[in-house]
Amino acid sequence: MSDNAYDAVILGGGPAGYVAAIRAAQLGLRPCVVEKDRLGGVCLNLGCIPSKALIHQAGLFASAAALEEMGLAVDRGGFSYRKVFERSRQVADRMSAGVSYLLKKNRVTVIHGTGTLVDRNAVALPDGTRIEGRSILLCTGSRPRELPGFPFDGRTVISSDQALMATALPGKILILGGGAIGCEFAHTLAAFGCTVTLAEMQDQLLPLEDEDSAAVLELSFKRRGITVLTRARALSMERLKTGARVRLEIESRGVEELVADQVLVVVGRTPNTTGIGLERVGIEPRRGFIPVGDFYQTSVPGIYAAGDVVDSPLLAHLASKEAEVAVEHMAGRPTVRHVDPSTVPAAVFCEPQVASFGLSERRARAEGIPFEKAVFPFRAVGKAVAVDRSEGHVKVLVDPRTREILGAHVVGEGAPELVHELLLARSAELLPEDVSRMIHAHPTLSEAVMEAMRAVEGWAVHV
């Protein structure tokens, strides 16, 4: 094989791309990653990782109040958000370097440049260099979606990218979009002392999550002074000397105007499928996404797609999994045809945290799917009360006849970690009694999971 010919050419070095590359190397393929920016993609650099670092620091900042209650005098005068920002960059840089190291360790060739498809077996760089691959994986990710009428300018109207790169805090911010990203920013900025208004078009925050989880979150936000507006649509904006005046249509209240120093638009993400050469190989995007079939193959044999360019939930762990399946197929290994959507967890890291997988009550009702549910509140869990995190609950949905675990919705401290026990139970086809009969250490938050599983069988002890 010539120097520029590989078994798998991977366009994009984010969670889909770099994981695919490492997996390909493990399976004995010769992979090449073409990345135009930083390895690790949005997730590591402008998404999951830096945002979690900010959230963590926001939590530390907010604990000043608790410190004061202990009798300490906390001087907030020296606070520098720039330091917070820099710390988040350090984390991102470190993770990105880590990816770099992993790729090197696995002998993955990394080519820095903007690659585009030229034919079904090759990607080319702007200078014409051809990179040939027996198979190609397209995982160019996504970018923040712009709202018509609210163009990003990096100052008054910002995207999540720009918010993560901000070195100073706004005084008053309007966040358009109450999904996971919007809620995380609302939480972080409010914790750092900004005045936050969070507006969401649907009837609840986190429209993709369970309605009760959203309700708990909303209540918590409101208690913290975050203004939450649901069924609110942004109509137009008028730039001011500093900041902007935004007109919102709020269903229950009519049209209102709101003035803020900044408007953060987090209404979704657009897949990066233009300008990567799809037309040259005859791939037609559908609503911007690349259509894929079994094993994440596109309509062109040998070309695969995974991650945010594919019409599946925009989650980093799902991107990695899809990419793995594609690579396993490339290597001729037996693998699943596609990821089972009901085993994909979703997690939101604001406070309280939210996590879930599988069937939601809303969908069950809409489609007439029979279910039984049990809800176990954290206020009945010793650990939660002891650490002052007693808001939230564990909700489980099971099939009435077989007791199969259909879905779980956790809101509260540790939700993203706790959900895994339930997800494991579902994946391994365990029944509620398998979980409820297992001894859970006391005092832990996991006891809520055990009790919820007991509750589903009618014998919860602590409620």
Next chain:
Amino acid sequence: MTKEPQQSAQATRDITYAAAVREAMSEEMRRDPRVLLFGEDVGVYGGAFGVSVGMIEEFGPERVRDTPISEAAIVGMAAGAALTGLRPIAEIQFSDFLVLALDQLGNQAAKMRYMFGGKARVPMVVRAPEGSGTGAAAQHCQSQEAIYCHLPGLKVVVPSTPYDAKGLLKASIRDDNPVVFLEQKLLYRKSGPIPEQDYVVPLGKADIKRKGKDVTVVTWGRMVPMCLDVAAVLEKDGIQVEVVDPRTLVPLDRATIIESVCKTGRVVIVHEAVQTAGYGGEIAAVIADSDAFFHLDAPIRRVAGYDVPIPYNPKLEKAAVPTPERIERAVRDLLA
């Protein structure tokens, strides 16, 4: 040890059940001058069923005696004779009539050894034919072994083959206790092999007439050949029946029965005698209160005579006691 060589490598000859009884008595009378036989029509007539034909000619009227028609007298005489040193065989013409001698048998003969502190011995045998099938109606067709099993001091023997009949009768005659030896009317004419040489079948030992692994059938007397026939039919369907013949009802060979039920887990007890208070109930209780209980995979079943007098009508007479169909159905039910 449960199986005796009914057909050993040695020479055998076929004789009838009746002849086997006769041979046993004759051989013992030749062997021991104290043995004598008396009963109604046993002498000149040769016995109502021809069992003692030729014996008066061989042993003379002192040792083969015709008696008056008084069962109490016959049995009482036997008891007295036995007490005073003889080894009498008293024949009662129909087992149905033995109840007339119950005081002599049950209160006197059975109790004397005990009540005389062991100083008395009553080595007597009371023989009588049991069973239905000859159209002799209610007072001549009964099987009442249960009555005699219930009287401590008596031994009760019910042979089902010529081999068992001869061997067990010899053992009974040689036994120093009163033995009630219940023959089977309808089997008198049936032939079977016996060894040429002398042999004795010990009392108190059951015989596994047929080996099997699926169901145990405990049965005695005339029901034994019927059960063996049913077992052959069931074998065609792959059901293997083990037929256990206790031969001696008192004392009962519990070990053999229990061992068999432990093996098969299922048991049907078949007897011609009436079911209620029949000896099958005793055996069922023995099984239930033994190790075999924990191996039972089905209830203990009895197939026995209905609680009715034996009818005169031949069809009803057959139907009043176990039939091959009833036995087969009981076995199949347990395996259902």
Next chain:
Amino acid sequence: MATAVIMPKAGMSMETGTVVRWLKKVGDQVTSGEPLLEITTDKVDMEVEAEASGILLCILKDHGEEVPVTEPIGYLGTLAEMGKSSAELASSSASRPGPASAPALVAEPVPAAAAGGGQIPSAAPGSVRSTPAARRLAGELQVDLAQVSPTGPNGEVRLRDVTAAAQKARVRASPLARRVAELEGKELAGVAGSGPGGRILRADLGQPAPVPPLFSPAEVRTPVSGKRKVIAERLSQSKFTAPHYYLRVAVEVDNLLAARAAVGAAGPKPSLNAFLLKYAAEAIKRHPTLNTAWEGDAIVSHPTIDIGLAVAQQDGLITPVVRDCGSKGVLAIEAELKPLVEKALSGKLLPAEYSGATFTISNLGSFGVDEFTAIINPPGSAILAVGAIRKEPVVDADGAVAVRSRMRLTLSCDHRVIDGAVGGRFLRFLADVIEDPSRLLL
């Protein structure tokens, strides 16, 4: 004393049953064992037999009513009891619970052959009815009797049930798969497990998941590519517009194979297909109707015999064409065909190279197909489908049975252009020359 007719518990998991219809009317005489009513459970429709004889005194639950198991749905009794209220009947009834209706009974000695009168005393709730042997084995094997499905005639757990349960437990299956198997009455033994370590998962039981997947890339499975569309359109058009008919013949190919071997001995051995193209061309020469096309208002006769050979690609089908086969020998045909096929396989054929075949040959012999019918490839009016060569017993000229190598040909013809006799004559000629090439000299 009246006897209650109850909703029977006809299965371990049965909680309720629904009355479908009564087969007897109130006042009818009923004999023990006679079918009395029809019920339906969540699994099955069944008849319920009368447990006793008597007159049907009353019907408490009728058509369509769902009743919990063991609840009375009627009473049987004597004429004298006719007219009593169900409460009176209930208190006076000696209801003998049916065999399978008492999951909480312990095996107490059942009175034998009791004619509809004995009451089976129930033991402490929670105990499982089982035989002593079953209990012993369950203890030894650590099987929970409560989890064992009983098959005994009186609803008791028998030895075989415990053995079966222990065996089932040894089968590796996820708890959900076990539960579903139990509910659906399926056997786990023998099911191939697709889970880790061969574990049986729910999907292996063939049961649909209760929740349809949110998104199913299966809907987007292999979107129709351009090439696939073209093939689909053209062949559909051909099949649906040209009235196809089919002629079959089995050809002895020993001579053909010998000829091929002979040619091969003297130089490069041409492919079998090259020979077939040559033979077909010769046959078409003598039967030129096979080289025409229907164009609606005219039948067009092609000047040259351009034969296409169907080549299977990874994702489709294409027919490289050898032009003017009538003027070329086998070697020349092969020389042209070989590179065309290579180009076809690598997807590099130019349109000029794959269009305009007047006759097409499709050979699935190498795939092991014995014979098949092909769809005419426009603009041609016929296509020859070639099957695998197989050794077969044939009756030769002397009437003796010999083993020959045979190949089946199926000719599809467009009846608008080629009549049956024409097609038949062509095929027969082709078969004859394949069997005996010397006929070409004639």
